Amino acid sequence: MAAHEGDSFWERQLLEEAAVPMAYRQDPLRVQGFYNARRRRLAALEPTAAHRALAQLEAAWPGDFLLVTANADDLHERAGSRALIHLFGELLKVRCTECHHAHPWAEDLDFSSCCPSCATLGQLRPHLVWYGEPPLEMERIHAALAQCTCFLALGTPGHLHPAVGFLEEVPPFARTLVLSAEPGAEPDGFQERRAGPALLRVPELVAELLAGLA
Ligand SMILES: [Zn+2]
Structure with a gap:
């Protein structure tokens, strides 16, 4: 917030x-x-280039895709994301x-x-989700993590916190990458670590992933 x-x-x-x-x-x-x-x-508010890039990734991704967000706004939906869980609920x-x-x-x-x-x-x-209440749709998230082949954790340290816990549930063969908004704040345990403003780095990362699919 x-x-x-x-x-x-x-x-x-x-x-x-x-x-x-x-x-x-x-x-x-x-x-x-x-x-x-x-x-x-x-x-x-309007969706940013980062929101739009994630919707583009979902549309092009060949397998199952799930975006789990800590945000309560509807900007991912407005950008075109469909397979989406709001971990901490929705303002709307x-x-x-x-x-x-x-x-x-x-x-x-x-x-x-x-x-x-x-x-x-x-x-x-x-x-x-208010203090002391459990995050939403955890069963669906656990099921997606258990069959995940590419796990991306994107955001500020506060947003990365639940994602770092999710990392432990990802199969060992999966690609894992963290993109932190603040350089030096990337948590350990990921195969690849990057940092920088989401507005720039998320579209770059998505372009790279999409090029890898071609
Ligand atoms: Zn009622």
Whole structure:
């Protein structure tokens, strides 16, 4: 999560993820408002060359492909990615605490919002993984890792953290490569290590992988 200019002190506190579950218990409307504002800001964002390159890689990849992202925005989808898991949830979904179904949700959320599945009022919360809650779709991720032949870990140190754990589940014959946004922050254990801004390095890497497929 990145802090935005104009965030109040309280909002900055919420960006410390450990604060969210307690804040939600104490003042759920205020937490809803915080995520409503983040959801609205998505419309002003556009997919980058890195998002588009990953969608291009998925389209050209000859075998199964799965993109696991730590991002909660919808920029990968808008760039064209289809086989995609949001490990920590999605800003454009809500979940019912009564029936546990998740639903697409582009509007503001408050306690007059009604669950589309069970029609309960006031039990919808952001479909995001908060501190102390397990990441999503881990079974599907474990299954993909067990048959993985090419494992790429891309991102900032915070995003690489879950990926480094995934590395241990990749078969020994798989190609493994890490691309870190910060030089010197690449974790150990990968066959290939690179560093640099994702905006430049991800499209370069994808072009190289696509050339290797030709
Ligand atoms: Zn429900």
